[in-house]
Amino acid sequence: QVQLVESGGGLVQAGGSLRLSCAASGRTFSNMAMGWFRQAPEKEREFVASISSKGSVTYYADSVKGRFTISRDNGKNTVYLQMNSLKPEDTAVYYCATHSSGSLSYTGAYAYWGQGTQVTVSS
16 A cells, blocks of 8 residues: 655746655655656646656656656655746646556556645636
């Protein structure tokens, strides 16, 4: 069993920045690849970024590449999502999740999810 708690969301103007955090407990965090997803109203949950268990390999959705950075601190059992140059279309609830098996961009490949944190970008 894994518990994930996201934080750091909020309201920001377009062009601004936010850093999301996801604190994990319950299993060996350093053995798990992690992902960030987001879900906008009336849209399906979509992949944002993923990071390997040791942090050496990262993947990003094309829509956030060059603006968002995923990182992790295994000593703190925490994964981060630094979001810069935010756009109104980034508005969504952001979720972190633990990867189980399969494609890193597929929601079904992730076993445990946090409750989400709201990010709202005003124009």
